[in-house]
Amino acid sequence: MKAKIVLKSLMVVALLSVGSFANDPGNLTKPSAKVQSMIDKFELEMVDFDYAKAKVAKGTRDGAKAVFVDARPNKKYKVGTIPSSINIPDTDYDKYVGQLKDTPKDKEILVFCGGWKCGKSPKVANMLKKDGFKNVKLYQAGEPEWVKKSYLEVDLAVIKAAQANNSAVLIDARPYAKYLQETIPGAISIPDTKVEELKGRFPVNHIEKVITFCGGYKCVKSHVVAKKLISMGYSNVKVFAGGVPEWKKAGLATTKSASKVKVDSKPKKPEFSKNGAKIGVDEGSIDxxxxxxxxxxxxxxxxxxxxxxxxxxxxxxxxxxxxxxxxxxxxxxxxxxxxxxxxxxxxxxxxxxxxxxxxxxxxxxxxxxxxxxxxxxxxxxxxxxxxxxxxxxxxx
Missing domain, CATH: 3.40.250.10 (Rhodanese-like domain)
Structure with missing residues (x-):
């Protein structure tokens, strides 16, 4: 009899533990009640990571099989987004939606934002539907899930800061001859066609930040190298999709032009506010x-x-x-x-x-x-x- 009671008690504890885990916000695997009500109201279909990954395909804007729309603020988008994405923040929809002016109304669009509790993606998805787009879906797990399983695409500002602060390994994925002609100062050469041969050049530390780049938004080479890094267990991989063309367009020094480009000198920002709060690097942020x-x-x-x-x-x-x-x-x-x-x-x-x-x-x-x-x-x-x-x- 005692054995049965003990076993029953253990089963109750186990069930309570499972329930507790399922309700833990840190392990949330479905929309919050508020977000779910929006999804239901707007009649939106959700897709999972595997579906989204298949649609990202090669990772380039031309190579993706659906249009990915990041509904977060522009700064969040610049820090890191799902490869191939465009940015249409929910608070600036009218300003940014023009990016889709030439997109067919039946083209598949996947909208995402900051995860299961984020209501920005259903808002933007609904706005797109009202504008006549007929195949709009949600990848509601969004950027938080994606970054744990794959690599992100980053803005010029991110690689610029990484290069200036020596805070990431920069990898030029173009052919070695292109690398020798001109590249971002500090980058190493690992062409996408030589990854297996040169993988010993990857960082020993698998949590080291790595940023790959190549010949611009249509170039798939940086994505090939990024995917290889992810498959090898690297967890902090980014792609600068703008590549060398965007770097040069911004007037930044290359190995070819370094001596001709002046270094920007920005006025030093105060470290603390008058009240004593430590000010963050980005405008408006606390440290x-x-x-x-x-x-x-x-x-x-x-x-x-x-x-x-x-x-x-x-x-x-x-x-x-x-x-x-x-x-x-x-x-x-x-x-x-x-x-x-x-x-x-x-x-x-x-x-x-x-x-x-x-x-x-x-x-x-x-x-x-x-x-x-x-x-x-x-x-x-x-x-x-x-x-x-x-x-x-x-x-x-």
Missing amino acids: GEWLYALIKEDKVPSYIQIVDVTSADEFKAGHLKGAINITAENFSAKELVAKFPKDKTIVFNCTAGGRSMDAWTKLNEAGVDVSEIFYFDANIDCKGNDCKIEVNEPLE
């Missing part, structure tokens, strides 16, 4: 690692007020300790500022950084003094006040 360390140690200064800009339901499910909730998208810039506590440094946060960035941008574009207003660029999953935080990489 993410600095704030994260304070949150972990429960030592967030009293002059900082964290403002969670998500919906009331999301905030109720979990939020950073000490945060207040103001759903920023529901208010004008003037209304939003009126809700802030006086004489505080305001730090916006959300679940993936997109909505907090939107809130800051709204205020900045309205001419509000944002010298003590910042956004926290991080992926944040909270259950109550128990939060898993991953600080996002800055653009520059």
